[in-house]
Amino acid sequence: MNESHDTTPQMIQRTVTVVPEEGLHARPASAFVEAANEYEADLQVGPPDADPVDARSMLGVTSLGAKGGDELVLYADGADAEAALDALEDVLSTPEAEFDDE
Amino acid sequence: MDESTIDQVLTEDLIVLAEPPANKPDAIEYMLDIAVEAGRVTDRATALEAVLEREKQSTTGVGKGIGIPHAKTDAVREPTVVFTRSTEGIDFDSMDDQPAKLLFLLLVPAEGGEEHLSILSSLSRALMHDEVREDLLAADSSAAVRDIIVDALT
Numbered sequence: 114m115n116e117s118h119d120t121t122p123q124m125i126q127r128t129v130t131v132v133p134e135e136g137l138h139a140r141p142a143s144a145f146v147e148a149a150n151e152y153e154a155d156l157q158v159g160p161p162d163a164d165p166v167d168a169r170s171m172l173g174v175t176s177l178g179a180k181g182g183d184e185l186v187l188y189a190d191g192a193d194a195e196a197a198l199d200a201l202e203d204v205l206s207t208p209e210a211e212f213d214d215e
Numbered sequence: 216m217d218e219s220t221i222d223q224v225l226t227e228d229l230i231v232l233a234e235p236p237a238n239k240p241d242a243i244e245y246m247l248d249i250a251v252e253a254g255r256v257t258d259r260a261t262a263l264e265a266v267l268e269r270e271k272q273s274t275t276g277v278g279k280g281i282g283i284p285h286a287k288t289d290a291v292r293e294p295t296v297v298f299t300r301s302t303e304g305i306d307f308d309s310m311d312d313q314p315a316k317l318l319f320l321l322l323v324p325a326e327g328g329e330e331h332l333s334i335l336s337s338l339s340r341a342l343m344h345d346e347v348r349e350d351l352l353a354a355d356s357s358a359a360v361r362d363i364i365v366d367a368l369t
Contacts (some may be wrong), residue, residue: 115301136332143273146310171310172343178336180329 124190128161129202133209134181137174140212141204146171148200154191156201161186168201216339216368224334225296225364228253230357233317235299242305243267243284243348243358246297246320255295255322262290276307281316281342287331291322294330296338298311300352317342317351 133141149156149168159177161163166173168187176196179185185205189197216224231249235242239351247263250256269275272310275284297320303312319338323331341347349368354360 138332138335139269139272143310150310166343170279170343172279172281172339175277175283176336176339176343178332180332 124188125194126186126188126200127141127202128157128184128186129203129205131179131181131183132206133212135209136183137177137179137185137195137205141207141209142171144207144212145201148204149197152189152191152193152197154189154194154197156187157195158185158201159188160184177200178198206214216334218365218369221361221365221368224294225298225361226253227357227361228246228254229296230298230360232300232354232357232360235301235305237301237303237305239270239282239305239307240267242282242301242318243320244297244298246284246318249297249299250291250295250320250322252307253295255293256290257292258290262286262288266320266322267291274308274310276309276315277339278295278309278311279348280304280313280316281319281348282307282309282317283321283335283338285319285321285323285331285335286324287325287327289325291324291339293324294327294334295322296334298351298364304331317348321337337368 156168157165158168235245256262264290269286276282299318304316307315350363
């Protein structure tokens with residue numbers, strides 16, 4: 114996380130396990146980035162022990178190489194932070210088979 | 216990835232700076248042909264099917280002007296990355312609507328396990344840096360592209 118003054122009262126984080134067995138790729142990854150784009154809050158995602166990336170960036174999310182079973186920390190800062198984390202957690206908790214073709 | 220791994224995955228004959236076709240399906244076939252000509256692919260049709268199948272799930276246009284079509288397939292014996300680039304950019308259905316100018320085709324053996332994910336994520340991490348993308352767009356030879364990628368990944 115940025116060391117600066119980001120820790121405003123709205124700044125929240127949540128640790129979530131990646132459920133899709135192929136990891137955060139293909140359909141789950143695009144669903145994740147699409148969900149992140151629906152919120153106003155600043156959203157980041159990363160492994161527990163490394164710098165996070167912009168959750169709205171497909172390139173960033175792909176760079177994580179997150180596998181099924183890995184833990185990821187979600188960070189949100191903004192008015193709809195809580196709702197955004199719920200939505201992102203929902204995507205990460207959905208098994209691969211439940212992602213529809215569209 | 217270390218330099219010797221990169222040199223196995225991305226040989227200079229897999230880096231082609233000639234302009235690819237201007238649409239996504241043709242550009243993917245163009246890159247596949249580069250891999251075929253380099254002797255990397257045992258079954259072109261199977262490889263193409265795997266790449267298009269993956270593309271159907273969700274686009275590999277990852278934004279910032281980059282496309283990374285990829286697949287695990289029995290049609291290659293060793294991990295293979297093809298690089299090409301498009302001056303005008305190709306519509307890759309990227310979420311940020313930017314046309315893809317830097318194109319990587321990644322083919323990994325079906326039994327490659329996590330190698331697939333590791334090459335894909337390393338490449339993506341390197342390409343997040345503005346200067347890496349700018350240097351790749353400006354490089355004037357396959358050797359220069361190879362050096363930029365080695366520097367960015369090691």
